[in-house]
Amino acid sequence: MMEVSRREKEAGIVPDPDIDAYMKATWASRTLQTDYILKILGLDICAGTIVGDALQRGISGGQKKRVTTGEVIVGPIKTLFMDEITNGLDSSTAFQIVSCLQQLVHITDATLLVALLQPSPETFELFDDIILMAEGKILYHGPRDAVVEFFESCGFRCPQRKEIVDFLQEATDVFSEKFRASLLRKRIEEDLSEPYDKSQCHKNALSFNFYSVSRWEIFRACMSREVLLMRRNKYLYIFKFTQVVIIAIVTMTSFRKSDMDIDALHANYYLGAIFYAVLILVVDEFSELAVTVSRLSSFYKQKTLGFYPAWAFAIPCIILKIPVSFFQSLVWTSLTYYAIGYSPQVWSIHAKLVEVGVLGFPSHIFSHRALRK
Numbered sequence: 001m002m003e004v005s006r007r008e009k010e011a012g013i014v015p016d017p018d019i020d021a022y023m024k025a026t027w028a029s030r031t032l033q034t035d036y037i038l039k040i041l042g043l044d045i046c047a048g049t050i051v052g053d054a055l056q057r058g059i060s061g062g063q064k065k066r067v068t069t070g071e072v073i074v075g076p077i078k079t080l081f082m083d084e085i086t087n088g089l090d091s092s093t094a095f096q097i098v099s100c101l102q103q104l105v106h107i108t109d110a111t112l113l114v115a116l117l118q119p120s121p122e123t124f125e126l127f128d129d130i131i132l133m134a135e136g137k138i139l140y141h142g143p144r145d146a147v148v149e150f151f152e153s154c155g156f157r158c159p160q161r162k163e164i165v166d167f168l169q170e171a172t173d174v175f176s177e178k179f180r181a182s183l184l185r186k187r188i189e190e191d192l193s194e195p196y197d198k199s200q201c202h203k204n205a206l207s208f209n210f211y212s213v214s215r216w217e218i219f220r221a222c223m224s225r226e227v228l229l230m231r232r233n234k235y236l237y238i239f240k241f242t243q244v245v246i247i248a249i250v251t252m253t254s255f256r257k258s259d260m261d262i263d264a265l266h267a268n269y270y271l272g273a274i275f276y277a278v279l280i281l282v283v284d285e286f287s288e289l290a291v292t293v294s295r296l297s298s299f300y301k302q303k304t305l306g307f308y309p310a311w312a313f314a315i316p317c318i319i320l321k322i323p324v325s326f327f328q329s330l331v332w333t334s335l336t337y338y339a340i341g342y343s344p345q346v347w348s349i350h351a352k353l354v355e356v357g358v359l360g361f362p363s364h365i366f367s368h369r370a371l372r373k
Contacts, residue, residue, distance in 0.1 A: 001023065001024060001027035004023070019107060022036075033074060034074055037070050037073055037074055037100075038070065040096065040097075040100045041066040041067075041069065041070050041096070041097060041100070042066065042093060042096070043063060043066055043067065043070060046059050046063055050232065051064060051067060053294060061088050062088050062089050062093070065085060065086075065087070065088060065089065066089075066093070066097065068085075069082070069085055069097055069101075071301070071302070071305065072305065073100070073101070073104060078108070078109075078110045078111065079110065079111045079112075080101075080110065080111070080112045080113070080114075081113050082112070082113070082114045082115070083114075083115045084115055084116065084117060085097065085114065085116075086098070086116060086119070086123070087117070091120045091122075091123070094119070094120065094123055095120065095122050095123050095126075098114070098119075098123050098126050098127075099126055101114070102126045102127075105128075113131075114127075118165075118169065119165060120165075121163045121164070121165050121166075124144075124163075124164065124165040125144075127144055128143065128144060129141070129142060129143055129144060130142065130143075130144045130147050130168075132147070132168055138179065139179055140179055140184075141179070141184065141185070141188060142184035142187075142188075146184065147164070147168065148164060150179075150182065150184065151167075151168075153182075154178055210306060211306060211308070211309075212306075215312075218308045218309070218312045219312050219315070219316070221308070222308055222312045222313060222315075222316045223316040223319075223320075225316075226316040226317060226320050227320065230320060233291070236287060236291075237324065240284055240287065240328065241327075241328065241331065243284060244280070244281075244284060244328050244331055244332055245331060245335070247280055248331065248332050248335040248336050249335065251273075251276070251277075251335075251336050251339075251340075252335055252336045252339030252340065253339075255273070255336075255339055255340040255341065256339055270340075270341075270342070273336075273340050277332055277333075277336065280332070281325070281328060281329060281332065284328060285325065288321065292317070299313055
């Protein structure tokens with residue numbers, strides 16, 4: 001923002017007051033742009049609600065479409081391709097979304113291609129250019145203001161009391177050859193025939209990085225999101241801890257008052273107890289696997305849109321999950337270690353193993369009671 005202000009002063013440019021105020025406010029508050037888009041799309045009333053899936057009820061279908069549109073708008077994108085984004089929405093909401101997209105295109109000089117079925121007349125008036133297709137062929141591609149004149153030249157006149165958008169949907173006969181011979185088609189071919197000069201694309205760029213913020217900002221944002229998701233799923237972790245405690249109590253009662261000696265038979269019992277502990281801790285993490293798989297679709301979409309790289313998604317998950325796994329292991333060990341009879345004296349039990357000739361087993365798995373015998 002400071003660089004933009006400096007260049008504006010050097011060039012003597014006086015920005016639009018509304019746009020200048022919005023850009024400065026966005027620069028001062030990182031959440032202002034997100035809050036503004038939520039307000040425009042009508043998602044401020046459900047900003048704290050989970051999106052939901054097939055198993056968990058969340059926001060409605062129309063709100064999900066608006067969430068997808070908001071994700072695209074808030075990202076650093078210059079070219080957007082949208083297919084039937086207003087399906088399932090009322091005409092007022094559809095007009096509001098397209099109006100927001102129109103402002104985005106005009107302010108940021110972006111390119112937007114939208115495919116709509118039966119748009120309202122008010123929504124139709126928001127577009128700059130129109131592409132009319134039928135059976136895979138382009139019937140018209142040009143400015144919205146010239147579409148009526150083109151069809152009149154073909155012998156089709158729009159009735160006075162009929163909306164232009166309804167007239168265009170009905171007039172879908174063979175116009176492909178006439179459009180190819182028109183001046184609009186020739187102008188498009190002339191524009192496309194000029195080669196693109198890549199040396200002129202970043203003449204006044206402020207940033208040459210793929211991501212709009214630094215790596216530290218991306219990492220901090222992903223870390224904050226993971227913390228927020230863990231808080232929302234706190235009941236899942238409470239259930240996991242409770243499950244580990246209950247199974248540990250059942251396990252320790254099974255070995256209570258058992259007096260196992262140091263020999264090959266009882267060594268197998270100790271190894272079985274260790275294997276059972278590892279198995280329980282692994283199975284307890286299967287719920288995390290399901291949560292991670294369900295988030296992959298959002299990850300791929302947001303990574304493609306340039307929100308963050310793969311490491312920014314994976315590292316916070318690993319960092320926050322390690323303490324959880326360590327705490328579960330600590331709870332299990334604290335409850336079952338002495339009840340099963342594992343020896344806390346590693347070196348003395350190792351000497352006893354050498355004495356009795358039982359080799360090939362970890363020394364810390366045998367009971368201290370057997371060593372005293």
